[in-house]
Amino acid sequence: xxxxxxxxxxxxxxxxxxxxxxxxxxxxxxxxxAIHYEENALYFFTARGKNFCKELMDDGRVQxxxxxxxxxxxxxxxxxxxxxxxxxxxxxxxxxxxxxxLANVYPGDTRSIGIIFCIDQAEVEYFNLGVNPIxxxxxxxxxxxxREKGYMITSDCIRCGKCQEVCPQxxxxxxxxxxxxxxxxxxCGNCYEHCPVKAIExx
Amino acid sequence: xxxxxxxxxxxxxxxxxxxxxxxxxxxxxxxxxAIHYEENALYFFTARGKNFCKELMDDGRVQxxxxxxxxxxxxxxxxxxxxxxxxxxxxxxxxxxxxxxLANVYPGDTRSIGIIFCIDQAEVEYFNLGVNPIxxxxxxxxxxxxREKGYMITSDCIRCGKCQEVCPQxxxxxxxxxxxxxxxxxxCGNCYEHCPVKAIExx
Numbered sequence: 001x002x003x004x005x006x007x008x009x010x011x012x013x014x015x016x017x018x019x020x021x022x023x024x025x026x027x028x029x030x031x032x033x034a035i036h037y038e039e040n041a042l043y044f045f046t047a048r049g050k051n052f053c054k055e056l057m058d059d060g061r062v063q064x065x066x067x068x069x070x071x072x073x074x075x076x077x078x079x080x081x082x083x084x085x086x087x088x089x090x091x092x093x094x095x096x097x098x099x100x101x102l103a104n105v106y107p108g109d110t111r112s113i114g115i116i117f118c119i120d121q122a123e124v125e126y127f128n129l130g131v132n133p134i135x136x137x138x139x140x141x142x143x144x145x146x147r148e149k150g151y152m153i154t155s156d157c158i159r160c161g162k163c164q165e166v167c168p169q170x171x172x173x174x175x176x177x178x179x180x181x182x183x184x185x186x187x188c189g190n191c192y193e194h195c196p197v198k199a200i201e202x203x
Numbered sequence: 204x205x206x207x208x209x210x211x212x213x214x215x216x217x218x219x220x221x222x223x224x225x226x227x228x229x230x231x232x233x234x235x236x237a238i239h240y241e242e243n244a245l246y247f248f249t250a251r252g253k254n255f256c257k258e259l260m261d262d263g264r265v266q267x268x269x270x271x272x273x274x275x276x277x278x279x280x281x282x283x284x285x286x287x288x289x290x291x292x293x294x295x296x297x298x299x300x301x302x303x304x305l306a307n308v309y310p311g312d313t314r315s316i317g318i319i320f321c322i323d324q325a326e327v328e329y330f331n332l333g334v335n336p337i338x339x340x341x342x343x344x345x346x347x348x349x350r351e352k353g354y355m356i357t358s359d360c361i362r363c364g365k366c367q368e369v370c371p372q373x374x375x376x377x378x379x380x381x382x383x384x385x386x387x388x389x390x391c392g393n394c395y396e397h398c399p400v401k402a403i404e405x406x
Contacts, residue, residue: 017220017268028220028228029266031276049392049405063232065220072236105332105389110371113393120382129308149254168313178402186308188251190316202252 003139004039006074011037017065018044020055028055032064034102036095038040041120041143042076043083045102047113049185056080056117064119071130072143078122078141082115091116116175123147133169133184150187153178156199163191163200204329206342209277212239220268221247223258233257235267237305239298240377243345244323245279246294248305250316259283259320265320274333281325281344285318294319317378326350336387338373351406353390356381358367359402366394366403 010016015033022028030052034045046052048126056062060081066074083091092114096102106114121142128135138146152162157177171184172191177199180191192200213219218236233255237248247256259265263284267276291332295317299305309317317338324345331338339389341349355368360380367375375394382400383394395403 011350015270017222017232017270019220019222019266021224023230024282026264027224027232027266029220029222029230029232029268029278031268031270047389047391048355049395050390053218061229063222063230065222065232065234067218067234073231077229090306101332104335105337106371110362110369110391110393113371113391113396129304132307134308151252158219166313168309168316186250186251187253188309188313188360189314190250190313192252195314 001137001139001140003124006076006124006126006139007037007039007042007141009068009072010042010064010074011035012077012168013066013068017053019063019065020052021061022051022055023058026054029200031050034093034095034099035120036098043095043116043118044080045092045095045114045116047106048115054113057082062119071128073125073127073129075125076119076121076122076126076141077125079145080117080119083118088114088116091118133171133181134186136183146151149178150182150185150199150203151189152193152201152203153180153193154201155189156197156198160196162194162196166190166194204340204342206344208328209243209279209327209329209342210240210344211246212271213267213277213279214238216269216271221255222266222268223255224262224264224348225254225258226280231255237298237302239265239294239301244321246298246319246321247283248295248298248317248319251318256318260285260340264324265322272314276328276330276332277398279322279329279344280328281322281347283320283322286321287294291317292404294321333391334372335386337389339386353385353388353406354383354392354395354403356383356394356398357402357404358376359400361400361402363399365397365399369393370395 017040267279
């Protein structure tokens with residue numbers, strides 16, 4: 001898998017879930033399909049009066065989730081910003097052309113209540129629970145630092161093998177110390193809870 | 204539409220998006236299908252080592268989004284809590300029975316890394332963008348106070364009709380003052396922006 005394939009899959013799925021936080025720090029989520037994809041950015045349409053717009057303006061952090069027919073999850077984490085006034089009409093009209101249903105929701109001139117946001121810096125995580133072992137990988141759009149997640153086995157490992165025994169995905173290999181194959185790890189924490197010498201750390 | 208039909212639709216869709224906030228107040232979203240539905244509550248499974256579990260333990264606020272094949276969106280907002288130790292095994296085993304794929308992800312005893320959360324107090328919003336005008340309605344699970352959203356026309360209305368003219372959904376009716384049919388409102392804010400006497404308020 002790679003970034004461009006993930007973006008293509010998101011485009012094919014079409015209707016994605018967008019999560020933001022509101023002014024009270026609460027999670028907010030809704031479906032968005034008014035999205036246009038470029039190789040290095042995505043643009044999406046909402047209306048200026050919606051709480052979603054306010055949350056993007058006030059905070060901007062957004063996570064987008066895509067679930068494919070092959071049971072893959074693709075998650076994009078980035079910060080959205082409103083494009084310049086000059087660019088608003090251009091991207092809006094492209095999105096309305098690509099998604100004809102929008103003209104039924106916002107007929108005629110009412111589309112002018114719309115606002116276009118862009119995300120061009122993001123972390124993109126691919127996660128497939130339908131293969132054995134499960135598979136995950138992370139890509140970047142633009143220049144963002146990815147965040148480490150999950151667990152690692154430190155040099156305190158006594159090589160007892162307990163972690164390997166309790167791993168639901170058999171993704172721990174023997175070595176000088178035992179090692180977690182990060183691409184196959186559920187992040188369930190079972191190794192962490194069972195290590196008798198607390199040699200496993202949460203990243 | 205009604206609460207029980209919404210819960211049934213969520214169950215039929217199966218794979219839902221769950222949004223939480225992390226320790227930095229950032230939105231976090233993932234797909235969850237390990238859910239069991241009762242008439243007055245839903246129970247879901249995750250692993251104790253996942254960030255999702257930490258976010259639920261630390262904050263608990265969650266929004267769940269369901270998108271149906273009929274292009275309906277159903278959004279449940281509530282607070283999740285871990286069920287008592289006595290109840291953990293009961294609900295976990297019910298969920299593993301209903302969703303056989305879980306035993307592939309967490310084979311044998313490894314399911315014991317799981318934790319069951321319950322939501323029994325929630326606001327449930329139904330939103331259908333595929334009908335004209337669009338339709339929305341809100342229901343409650345348990346005893347929660349629903350939050351008013353959108354716009355209202357106040358008694359400052361001068362009955363000029365501008366709001367009605369610019370409404371993309373034709374959901375504003377004439378009256379002593381003009382009135383927004385709340386069930387058909389996009390919350391786009393076009394009436395609010397165009398009212399010449401600022402008689403329209405955001406709720």
